[in-house]
Amino acid sequence: MRQRVITAVVALALFLPVIYFDFGGVSVALLGAAMAVVGVYELFRMKGLAMLSFEGVLSALGAVLLVLPEGWFLFLPEGTDRFMLFYLVVMLLLGISVISKNTYTIDEAAFPVIVSLYVGVGFQNFVSARVESLIILCFGLFVVWATDIGAYMFGRHYGQRKLWPDISPNKTIEGAAGGILSAVVVAFFYLLVFPGNDYFGHGTFVMLLLTIIFSVVGQFGDLVESAIKRHYGVKDSGNILPGHGGILDRFDSLLFVFPIMHLLGVF
Structure with a gap:
């Protein structure tokens, strides 16, 4: 219990100023993206997969693309949203089945996609709520x-x-x-x-x-x-x-x- 309390106090001391001030409208978005990457890592770790792998990096990238506000993607053509970028990640994951000569299957590609959506959309809405107020x-x-x-x-x-x-x-x-x-x-x-x-x-x-x-x-x-x-x-x-x-x-x-x-x- 002592350890839990100490961790909670330290975490809140770091967490609350970030969400309260949201320095330049950037800090909460970066915090959400960072937590999403950690969430992806934790799910890969639970499944016994390496985060530093092609699918692990793509899954983390997909989550970050979902979390960060669309205004940050200035390189996108007008009318294109972040979900199109996310779909590129999906295409690359599915493409591994071709490169690996089908030793990496669509079932295995589904895991990093679901992981990205789970943590990415969740933390995206966390960030969006702070952007609102x-x-x-x-x-x-x-x-x-x-x-x-x-x-x-x-x-x-x-x-x-x-x-x-x-x-x-x-x-x-x-x-x-x-x-x-x-x-x-x-x-x-x-x-x-x-x-x-x-x-x-x-x-x-x-x-x-x-x-x-x-x-x-x-x-x-x-x-x-x-x-x-x-x-x-x-x-x-x-x-x-x-x-x-x-x-x-x-x-x-x-x-x-x-x-x-x-x-x-x-x-």
Whole structure:
């Protein structure tokens, strides 16, 4: 616990100034791109693949292309978006099957593509939320953090029925419900300060209803990461954050929540 607290304090001391000031509109984008590359590395590591390989480099490149704002790609012809660049990465990965005389198959090419999309689109929406406003980004962060803390506390004190024992044996239905309740309470007070009609694409009441969806989606994202780790037989996605695991261990919920926030018109 001491190690977890120290890591959390140090990480927040580095993380919060970056997202608060977003120096020149560059720092959050670079942070998102860096975390995406680490996420790609962690997934390749779990699968037992080398990051410093042709497909590993392409997967990391694809994730970065998805994360960085389109305004950064000044060399693109007008009307061309980043997804066309990403598709070039897909074409190159599929092309390995020809170069390798089909010893590298389309099934193997699918893994780096899915990895790029998973972490790339997730962190892209994290960056996009900050571009829209700090208030929106913090709303997403607070909902996810409140869900995590609430689920842990309620599950520890009241948890009886397992939520999904085959995937995550320690999670309980009571904990999940407590996480949703905690997220709604935190969102309610947040929206008192920053009313939905003024700062979000929806009114306050609708935002509270959406908070339930975001909390559920965040917990599902956590379960997805647990399923991936269980499939590969690892406890943590990485060890970059002592006591907490890897980047994906800390951002698995956010990778699901921010795209859904965007999809539902919050930013």
